[in-house]
Amino acid sequence: xxxxxxxxxxxxxxxxxVISAKNPVHSILxxxxxxxxxxxxxxxxxxxxxxxxxxxxxxxxxxxxxLYTLMLINLNKESEPVKPFMVKVAGVFGGxxxxxxxxxxxxxxxxxxxxxxxxxxxxxxKNLGKVLFNEFLLPFEVSSVLLLSAMxxxxxxxxxxxxxxxx
Amino acid sequence: METTDLIFRIVLIVVIFAIxxxxxxxxxxxERKVAAFFQDRIGPNRAGPWGILQPLADGGKMFLKxxxxxxxxxxxLFIVGPSLAILTACIGSAVIPWGSAIAIGGxxxxxxxxxxxxxxxxxxxxxxxxVYGIMIGGWASNNKYSLLGAIRAASQNISYEIxxxxxxxxxxxLTGTLSLKEIAEQQHGFAWNVWRQPxxxxxxxxxxxxxxxxxxxDLPECETELVGGYHTEYxxxxxxFYLFAEYINMFISSAVMATLYWGGYNYPFMDNFAAxxxxxxxxxxxxxxxxxxxxxxxxFFMWVRWTIPRFRYxxxxxLGWKILIPLAIANIVLTGVISTLLK
Numbered sequence: 370x371x372x373x374x375x376x377x378x379x380x381x382x383x384x385x386x387v388i389s390a391k392n393p394v395h396s397i398l399x400x401x402x403x404x405x406x407x408x409x410x411x412x413x414x415x416x417x418x419x420x421x422x423x424x425x426x427x428x429x430x431x432x433x434x435x436l437y438t439l440m441l442i443n444l445n446k447e448s449e450p451v452k453p454f455m456v457k458v459a460g461v462f463g464g465x466x467x468x469x470x471x472x473x474x475x476x477x478x479x480x481x482x483x484x485x486x487x488x489x490x491x492x493x494x495k496n497l498g499k500v501l502f503n504e505f506l507l508p509f510e511v512s513s514v515l516l517l518s519a520m521x522x523x524x525x526x527x528x529x530x531x532x533x534x535x536x
Numbered sequence: 537m538e539t540t541d542l543i544f545r546i547v548l549i550v551v552i553f554a555i556x557x558x559x560x561x562x563x564x565x566x567e568r569k570v571a572a573f574f575q576d577r578i579g580p581n582r583a584g585p586w587g588i589l590q591p592l593a594d595g596g597k598m599f600l601k602x603x604x605x606x607x608x609x610x611x612x613l614f615i616v617g618p619s620l621a622i623l624t625a626c627i628g629s630a631v632i633p634w635g636s637a638i639a640i641g642g643x644x645x646x647x648x649x650x651x652x653x654x655x656x657x658x659x660x661x662x663x664x665x666x667v668y669g670i671m672i673g674g675w676a677s678n679n680k681y682s683l684l685g686a687i688r689a690a691s692q693n694i695s696y697e698i699x700x701x702x703x704x705x706x707x708x709x710l711t712g713t714l715s716l717k718e719i720a721e722q723q724h725g726f727a728w729n730v731w732r733q734p735x736x737x738x739x740x741x742x743x744x745x746x747x748x749x750x751x752x753x754d755l756p757e758c759e760t761e762l763v764g765g766y767h768t769e770y771x772x773x774x775x776x777f778y779l780f781a782e783y784i785n786m787f788i789s790s791a792v793m794a795t796l797y798w799g800g801y802n803y804p805f806m807d808n809f810a811a812x813x814x815x816x817x818x819x820x821x822x823x824x825x826x827x828x829x830x831x832x833x834x835x836f837f838m839w840v841r842w843t844i845p846r847f848r849y850x851x852x853x854x855l856g857w858k859i860l861i862p863l864a865i866a867n868i869v870l871t872g873v874i875s876t877l878l879k
Contacts, residue, residue, distance in 0.1 A: 394675060398613075401668070421657040429664025430694060433671070437690045440675050440683060494654060494714055520698075524857050
């Protein structure tokens with residue numbers, strides 16, 4: 370339990386650093402650390418597959434692309450867009466609503482019973498695969514075809530078009 | 537976990553770290569000797585007999601050189617870059633089965649630090665993390681050439697990770713497990729996976745070259761275009777860490793390739809040998825066999841480096857996206873069809 374609280378503290382600490390860091394590249398690096406703590410959370414929940422997929426996909430691929438883009442566009446103070454007054458008001462309003470939601474959820478602390486999983490090994494690859502390929506076969510296959518077609522489409526866009534013959 | 541088991545694991549971790557570092561150190565020597573052989577030269581021959589003390593001299597030089605941190609570099613991240621590179625290079629060895637179990641005084645010990653049931657994915661995760669060392673170092677240097685090198689490294693790694701993952705999927709369809717130990721055990725004797733997955737192995741090999749930034753995929757440090765690439769601004773041991781990380785990566789990816797495709801610690805007629813010599817010598821011979829495979833693979837890395845010229849950047853991307861990925865998908869389909877028909 371103490372491990373959970375420590376990791377949860379780190380998650381929140383790093384996520385605050387993400388939004389408070391002045392340099393966008395530093396923000397991304399803190400975001401990477403935040404995702405790393407999420408991976409540890411998954412391991413604590415015995416969801417090994419989810420943990421490693423979070424590690425590979427989010428930390429290893431998506432955030433590398435974030436970092437890649439940020440390094441290229443080179444944001445700094447001079448090029449930072451000044452936000453209009455209305456956006457600032459909207460931001461304060463949205464943040465206030467979130468604060469109210471969090472405060473009201475604090476009231477419910479301790480009210481929910483801990484959920485006991487019938488099968489604690491549910492997160493292992495074998496069990497996850499059985500569930501995915503038995504109960505959710507169609508949605509699983511459709512989403513994988515969707516991802517594959519997105520990738521094939523990207524490759525197709527990148528291939529050179531044949532130049533039309535000069536008239 | 538028992539105390540003896542714990543002690544054995546700690547010893548094993550230390551031994552594996554030491555071996556990876558020594559292998560990486562002597563890979564630098566081997567690389568220069570191999571290069572000399574291919575170019576009909578002698579190579580390093582001054583420090584000690586046949587120059588075998590050369591890596592020690594190089595290491596001493598790296599440690600004693602002046603430490604330079606450029607004025608405009610981001611100080612902390614400039615140090616984090618090489619540290620991360622060497623860290624991610626070292627932690628990959630944790631899931632590799634170095635041999636079958638050996639028995640000492642009634643206890644059986646697995647020659648593997650930990651057998652997590654997502655071992656293959658762990659290796660994959662560590663590989664994908666490796667790019668951060670290069671990217672952070674290249675960005676923190678505050679130098680355009682370093683940044684370009686880092687960006688090349690990032691795009692190259694991401695592109696080749698996809699075909700690497702797809703080539704492994706075909707293998708996993710045959711093995712039915714993600715644990716490296718079980719994959720190694722399945723290849724008992726001479727039933728190596730490479731006979732069943734030749735195309736998958738070739739794809740994996742090409743991607744391993746790209747992921748370790750070895751020639752002909754060493755564009756991140758292409759000196760004709762980028763001075764020194766991502767480590768242009770580095771000096772002293774921080775540069776040494778980057779170079780060292782590359783050799784450790786080569787060692788680990790050779791070990792992974794040997795385990796996944798070339799049977800790991802298995803060798804033909806191992807049952808006959810075990811019956812003749814007893815289980816422990818057979819297990820130790822298995823470790824020797826595994827290291828033989830690894831060393832040949834490292835030699836192959838060097839062989840290619842001193843034979844094939846570097847790709848151009850667009851050729852690199854073309855190869856990754858238009859050749860390797862379609863081939864890997866075709867390999868998955870073929871594997872699926874054939875394994876269903878043969879069932």
